Amino acid sequence: MAKRPLTPRECELVVCSLYVMELIPFEGIMERLESITLRDIIGPVATGDATRQQAAESLDQYIKVRRRRFRNVPPEHLWSLDDRMEQEALRMIRKRSPLSAGEKLQPKAIPFEMGDTVEMKVTEIQERNSKVTVIGKVGQVTAKLPVANRQALKGSKTIAAWVTGIEKKPALIHLSTSDYGKHQPSAEVLAAYVTAIRGLRQFFETNELPSTEEVDLAKSLFQRMIRRDQNDWFTVYVAMGRPQLDHVRRWVKVIQMLGKSLRGDEDATRQLASQEDRFFKDALLRACRSVEKNLDSRT
Incomplete structure (x- = not known):
């Protein structure tokens, strides 16, 4: 396709697609993936917790959102790429030596996470x-x-x-030095959180419309992680699987559009349709499922 070599992240995408199409073995590749999203997509398949069809759909979403170069190439066609440089890139990623325990491909400039x-x-x-x-x-x-x-x-x-x-x-x-942000809400409040997030997930998965109250509450849950202005913001952040805040900011904008659309704003409805697949939807769905899993057990 292109005349330039693939980037390491593009190599990982092609390798993952080849594995999903059952054209190459995947042993030894998982620990070499630098992309957290690709790890999340391929990991369940490698352990038998997800089907290859589910992984293909997630890769399709990943391509649309993150890989402009492949925006018109569905996962089932990636295996047919025959450019010499791409094939060489594939061979190179398979030859890369395994990481030793605790070693990372790229050291972080800040070796800490929120909550440490x-x-x-x-x-x-x-x-x-x-x-x-x-x-x-x-x-x-x-x-x-x-x-x-x-x-x-x-x-x-x-x-x-x-x-x-x-x-x-x-x-x-x-x-x-205070515990502000780590408050554990009551079972009734957690149940309301789960209901709101479940309504949001079902909309993005099946287009089933949630209520405006559910959308407003879901939006407030995402906003509090950015603003850190509620006593349980860190509790919600952990329950969502510690999502990237850059992603969260995009999700808030899309959820705001959804709320306006439900209230009859036609411009917001058109904008919402144009935003499909442009706001890291796969990561949003993972965060929603994480909330349902982590908070539902406490209610």
């Missing part, structure tokens, strides 16, 4: 507009911690806290 407990070395205390912020280092990464009482920090050289947010450029992590 860390110890910050204090380097500076800032006070602006009656607000106090502690600046410090966690390893080589700059960290910020808002505090209510400066006097409580007097003489403190290190502070134990947990990660509430991560910024990649420039590398920065936000910390907290």
